[in-house]
Amino acid sequence: MKVAFITGVTGQDGAYLSEFLLKKGYIVHGLKRRSSQFNTDRIDHLYQDPHVDNRNFYLHYGDMTDSTNLIRLIKEIQPDEIYNLAAMSHVQVSFEIPEYTANADGLGTLRILDAVRLLGLEKKTRVYQASTSELYGKAQEVPQSETTPFYPRSPYGVAKLYAYWITVNYREAYGMFACNGILFNHESPVRGETFVTRKITRAAARIALGMQDRLYIGNLDAQRDWGHAKDYVRMMWMILQADEAEDWVIATGKTTTVREFIVMAFNQLGIELEFKGVAADEKAYVKSCSDSRFQIEKGKEVVAVDTQYFRPTEVDLLIGDASKAKNKLGWFPQFDLEELVAEMVEADVKLMQKECYLKEGGFAIHNYFE
C-alpha cells in the first residue's frame, strides 16, 4: 500500500484528494493546524477513531512555518508521495499579511523539500507542489502554458513563484521527483466562502431564500478559467505517477467574467438579472423569477459593486492551455462550468435551508450570547 502525506488536508483540495487517494487504496496522512474550534468539517466523513484497527487515514498537528515538526512527521510517516497543498491561499488577504504568506507559502515549500533531502528520502519520496495560475499575473501571453513567462501581481503570487522555482531547483540539484502542478482556479461546493465563486453561490442562495438582501462584490470584469476541484485533484495524482518529473498546466481552456458567473448562479435559481451602471457604480436588479420556491420581488437590487474588494494590483485575464497534460497524461476535465455552478448553487440552497430550519426550531448557533 502506498503512503501519502498531504499538507493542507483540511482545505478544499486536501479533502477531495484524501477521498481520491483512499479510494485508490493509499494510507493517507494529513497535516492539520491546531485551532480553537474544530477545523475538519471537510474531512469529518473520512475521520477514523484512533482506537480502531486497520486505519488508513491519520491526522497530525503541524504548521508549514515549523521545520522541526515537518521533519519529524516526514521521518515517521516515510511517505511515497507528498502533496504540498498547505498555503495561505487568499490573494487579497496576502496584501494584508505578506510576510506570513511568504513564510507559509514560499519557505513552507522549501521546508518540505529540504526535509526530504535531510532524511535521505530523495529517491523514495515524490513531491507535488501546488503551483498556481497566479504566477502568470499580468499575463504575458494568452492562453497561458508551461512556457509562458511569469509576472505575479500579489504577495501570494510572489511567494508561490519562490515555491515554484525551489521545487524545480531541488529536482535539478538533487534528482528529486518534484513537480509543479500549475493549476488554474478550481471550485466546488466546499470552496472557501470568501473566494468569489462560493461567495456568489452562497449569496444567491441566501438572497433567494430571503436571508440576505444584497451581494457586495469587487471587480466584475476579472476573467478566470474555472474548473471543478474533483478533476484537478485527479491530475495531481497523475502528475506523481508520470514516468518523469515535470511541471504541468491544468485548466479548462475557457474563461468567464465574474459578472457572467453571477448571471449563471442566479439563473440556476430561475432569477434573471439586469445590470446597470459601470465600474464602481455597477448594480444588478431582479428582472424576473420563474422558480416558485422563491418569493423575490421584481426590480430588487441584489448585487452592488463595493470597491473594498478591488485589489491593489489585479490579475485581469487567465485562460490556460493544458495541451501537455491532455497529450502526455491523457487528462481531460469531466465537469463543465454549467455543471459546476449548478452543483455549487444547489448545495448552498440546501445548506441555507438547513440554517433556516435550525433557526426556526430555536437552534440558532449563537444561542449562548443572545
Ligand code: NDP
Ligand atoms: P484552501 O485555502 O481551501 O486550503 C488551504 C489549506 O492549507 C487548509 O488546509 C489550511 O488549513 C492549510 N494551511 C494554511 N496555512 C497553513 C500553515 N501555515 N500550516 C499548515 N497548514 C496551513 O486552499 P485550496 O484547497 O483551494 O488550495 C490548495 C492549494 O492549491 C493551495 O496551496 C493553493 O494556494 C493552491 N491553489 C489553489 C487553487 C484553487 O483554485 N483552489 C489554484 C491553484 C493553486 P486551515 O483549514 O486550518 O485553514
Ligand code: GDR
Ligand atoms: P483568485 O480567486 O484571486 O483568482 O485566487 P478569487 O475567487 O479570490 O478571485 C477571483 C477574481 O474575482 C475577483 N473578485 C472577487 N474576489 C473575491 N475573493 N471576492 C470578491 O468579492 C470579488 N469580486 C471580484 C477578484 O478580484 C479576482 O479577479 C484563487 C485562489 O484559490 C488562489 O489560491 C489560487 O492560486 C488561484 O485562484 C488560482
